[in-house]
Amino acid sequence: MTEKTTPLWEVFIRSRTGMAHRHCGSVHAADAEMALQAARDVYTRRGEGLSIWVVPSAEIIASDPSEKGMLFEPTASKIYRHPTFYEIPEDVGNM
Amino acid sequence: MTDALFTYVLRLADDAAILSQRLGEWCGHAPTLEEDIGLANVALDHVGQARALYSYAAEVEGKGRDEDQLCFLRVERAFRNCLLVEQPNGDFAQTIARQLFFSAFMLPFWEKLTGSSDATLAAIAAKAEKEAAYHLRHASEWTIRLGDGTAESQRRMQEAIDLLWPYTGELFEADDTVSQLVAAGIAVDPQGLRAGWLATLSRVLEEATLTLPAQGWMQTGGRDGRHSESFGHLLSEMQYMQRAYPGRNW
Secondary structure, three states: OOOOOOOEEEEEEEOOOOOOOEEEEEEEOOOHHHHHHHHHHHHOOOOOOOEEEEEEHHHOOOOOHHHHHHHHHHHHHOHHHOOOOOOOOHHHOOO | OHHHHHHHHHHHHHHHHHHHHHHHOOOOOOOOHHHHHHHHHHHHHHHHHHHHHHHHHHHHHOOOOOHHHHHHOOOHHHOOOOHHHHOOOOOHHHHHHHHHHHHHHHHHHHHHHOOOOOHHHHHHHHHHHHHHHHHHHHHHHHHHHHHOOOHHHHHHHHHHHHHHHHHOHHHHOOOHHHHHHHHOOOOOOHHHHHHHHHHHHHHHHHHOOOOOOOOOOOOOOHHHOOOOOOHHHHHHHHOHHHHHOOOOOO
16 A cells, blocks of 8 residues: 555544544555544553544644754743642643 | 244344454454544444343243353354455555445334344343444545545445455345244344335445446345355354353353
């Protein structure tokens, strides 16, 4: 199977109600329906999922690794932006 | 009635066990990694069904045998599975055709069996129904992709449909065992599933640009223990462990 007939799809699984979908891997598939099927078979075999998203990998817009200094380093020195100066009540649950 | 129930449950168990063995043969050999895992999933669903059914058959029989003894220590002629499930994997299209024919039958079969007056069978059916629904979707989507795919995939898919078609008649056979249990509200009358089965196949094959074969001559014999030539080889592999190390478990 070639990339042309079975392109790559990124797979996102939501494991519980209230949680966000999380990226868990990728599959090759001919189309969206087959990608969902493959994602179900490969990534939800042990009861991991309640919902699946698949997205064509080619549609993902990624940041340029060479720009990581500009994009991410400035935040490293700004400790006051981290929400660590107050306590979150237990009842809030998943943030 | 006990004999009939034992035979009936054993047939269902053998169908599931033998199909799981065939599907398991794909493990490490399927055309893609995704499908390798997908077919193994389907195989494991059938292993689960087979275990529940063999355990129940052993209980009904009441002779002290267990699921392992029924699955791994019976000889070829004692197996009661239909011929369809034992057919060799062939190419991927043949495996998909076998899955399509079988799951299109088993989904409505399990749905009906959930209404069985036998509580154990009804409970097994309720679990198997959801599995069969996915098996049918999986086989249908592949049939459509291969049929409505390239010239070669279409040729192979049609050849697979034609090759396995004569093994589908057995699904609808109703001998004394079945009739007796249908009358008691325990079993499903397979004749009542034929129209729905044909409708499912027609819908899938039409979308797949494939042709449903004419009714024609049908193979038979599996329910009486008369199997295909390849069946002995399947059993020798499936039963190796229990025969080499009797009573071993893990």
